[in-house]
Amino acid sequence: MIAVRLYRSERREIIFGLPAINTTALRPAGMIVWSALLLVFLLGTFRATLVGLSDWYFRIGTQPEIERAIHYMPSNARYHYYDALAIEQNKPTSPDIARQFEQAVRLNPRFSDAMLAWSVELELAGQRAAAEALLDRAQDIDHLLRPSWALANFYYRTGNEAKFWAEAQNCFRLMSRTGVMEGRFALVPVFNLCWNVTQDPSTILTKAIPNDRVIQGYYLGYLLNTNRFEAAKQVAALLLPNAQPINQPFLFAYCNSMIALGEIASAVQAWNAMSASHLINFAPLNPAANVSLTDSRFSAPPTGVGFDWRVRVPESVRFRFTDGSPGYQFTFNGSQPEAFDLISEIIPVVPGRTYQVTSNAKADFDPSASGIRWSVWDYRSNHQIGAQGDGHLLKFAVPNNVSALELRLSYQRQMGTLMLKGDYDLNQVTLKQSP
Numbered sequence: 372m373i374a375v376r377l378y379r380s381e382r383r384e385i386i387f388g389l390p391a392i393n394t395t396a397l398r399p400a401g402m403i404v405w406s407a408l409l410l411v412f413l414l415g416t417f418r419a420t421l422v423g424l425s426d427w428y429f430r431i432g433t434q435p436e437i438e439r440a441i442h443y444m445p446s447n448a449r450y451h452y453y454d455a456l457a458i459e460q461n462k463p464t465s466p467d468i469a470r471q472f473e474q475a476v477r478l479n480p481r482f483s484d485a486m487l488a489w490s491v492e493l494e495l496a497g498q499r500a501a502a503e504a505l506l507d508r509a510q511d512i513d514h515l516l517r518p519s520w521a522l523a524n525f526y527y528r529t530g531n532e533a534k535f536w537a538e539a540q541n542c543f544r545l546m547s548r549t550g551v552m553e554g555r556f557a558l559v560p561v562f563n564l565c566w567n568v569t570q571d572p573s574t575i576l577t578k579a580i581p582n583d584r585v586i587q588g589y590y591l592g593y594l595l596n597t598n599r600f601e602a603a604k605q606v607a608a609l610l611l612p613n614a615q616p617i618n619q620p621f622l623f624a625y626c627n628s629m630i631a632l633g634e635i636a637s638a639v640q641a642w643n644a645m646s647a648s649h650l651i652n653f654a655p656l657n658p659a660a661n662v663s664l665t666d667s668r669f670s671a672p673p674t675g676v677g678f679d680w681r682v683r684v685p686e687s688v689r690f691r692f693t694d695g696s697p698g699y700q701f702t703f704n705g706s707q708p709e710a711f712d713l714i715s716e717i718i719p720v721v722p723g724r725t726y727q728v729t730s731n732a733k734a735d736f737d738p739s740a741s742g743i744r745w746s747v748w749d750y751r752s753n754h755q756i757g758a759q760g761d762g763h764l765l766k767f768a769v770p771n772n773v774s775a776l777e778l779r780l781s782y783q784r785q786m787g788t789l790m791l792k793g794d795y796d797l798n799q800v801t802l803k804q805s806p
Contacts, residue, residue, distance in 0.1 A: 626677040746765070
C-alpha cells in the first residue's frame with residue numbers, strides 16, 4: 372500500500388508538475404474544515420426551523436401565538452408591532468402597547484407604521500413633543516400619504532392651525548400624485564377635517580386646496596353633495612376658465628345644482644364655459660339675444676344634464692337617436708300609458724317676454740289628432756304656465772319673476788281615439804321671442 376501511494380504521488384508530480392503532498396499531515400485540518408461546515412449547516416437549519424416555526428405561530432394571529440413567535444424570533448420588528456395591536460384589542464390601556472411599538476421601532480428604525488402607532492401612545496401619555504418628533508421622523512422616511520395624514524390629524528387635535536393647513540395641502544398633493552383617480556384614496560375625510568377646523572370657505576380654498584384641477588374638481592363635487600353652494604361657486608370660478616375634460620362631471624353637477632336653486636345666471640355661465648372649452652358640443656346660450664334653446668335640430672344624443680334635452684318616455688315607448696334626419700324617433704306600440712312626457716328641456720328666458728314654439732315632425736298617424744303637444748312649466752313648482760296653440764305651435768308669456776322654464780313635449784290620449792301605434796319623428800323645434 373505504501374508503494375502504491377508513493378507511486379501515485381510521484382506520478383502526480385511528473386504529470387502536473389506538482390510536488391507530492393503528505394496527505395496524512397492534512398487529516399486534522401480537513402476534519403476542522405468539515406466540522407466547521409457541518410456546524411454552519413446545522414446552525415442554518417436550526418435558524419430556518421425557528422423562522423418557520425415563529426412564522427407559523429404569527430400567522431395564527433392571536434395574541435398568545437404572536438408572543439410565541441416573538442419568543443422564537445425576538446428580533447423581528449413586525450412581530451412586536453402586531454403584538455401591540457393584539458394587546459390593544461384586548462387591553463386598550465395596557466402599557467405594553469407602547470412598549471411593543473417602541474421595540475418594533477428600535478429593531479427597525481425605518482418602520483414608519485410602528486412610528487405612527489407609537490406616536491399615538493405618546494400623545495395619549497401627554498408627550499406631545501415626542502409624538503410630533505416621531506411623526507416628523509416617519510414622514511422623512513415614508514413619503515407617501517399616511518405620515519402626512521397622521522400629522523394633519525395631530526395638528527388638528529393639538530390646535531396648531533398653521534401647521535395643519537400645510538399638512539392638509541400636502542395630503543391633497545400626495546393623493547393627486549399617487550392614486551386619487553384610481554380610487555386608492557378617499558378625499559372626503561380630508562375635506563371634512565378642513566371644515567372642522569373652520570367654516571370659512573375662502574380660508575380652506577386658499578390654505579388647503581392646491582392649484583390642482585383634479586383636487587379642485589373633487590372638492591367642487593364634495594361641496595355640492597354637502598349643500599355648500601356659495602363655497603361651490605368659488606371653486607367653479609377657478610375651474611370654468613379653460614375647463615378640462617377631467618372636471619366635466621363636476622361641472623355638469625354644478626350646472627344642475629344652480630338650475631335647481633334657481634341660480635340661472637350662474638348655470639348659464641357654467642354651460643357657456645363648457646361650450647367654450649368644447650366639453651359640450653352645443654352653442655352658448657344668450658336669452659337676451661333670443662338664444663334659449665339647446666340643440667334645436669336634435670343633432671346629438673340627449674345627455675339629460677344642464678340645459679340639454681331629457682328623455683322621459685316610459686319603457687313601453689322606444690326612443691332612438693339617429694345621426695341625421697330624423698334626430699329623435701319615438702315608437703308607440705299601442706300599450707303605452709294614456710299620458711306621459713316624451714322629452715323636456717330647461718330653457719333660460721327673459722322675464723316678462725312672450726315666446727313662440729314651433730316644431731317639425733312626421734308620424735305614421737295624424738299628428739294633429741295624436742294628442743302630442745308642447746307645454747311649458749315652472750320647473751321648480753311644477754305648475755303649468757298658461758299657453759295657446761295646437762300640437763306643433765305654442766305661444767306663452769313668461770312671468771315677471773321667472774328666468775327659466777321647462778319646455779315639455781307630452782302625450783295625452785284624446786277622448787274617443789285609439790292608443791297611438793307607429794313612429795313619431797321629431798326633426799326640429801324653434802323657440803323665439805314674439806311681439
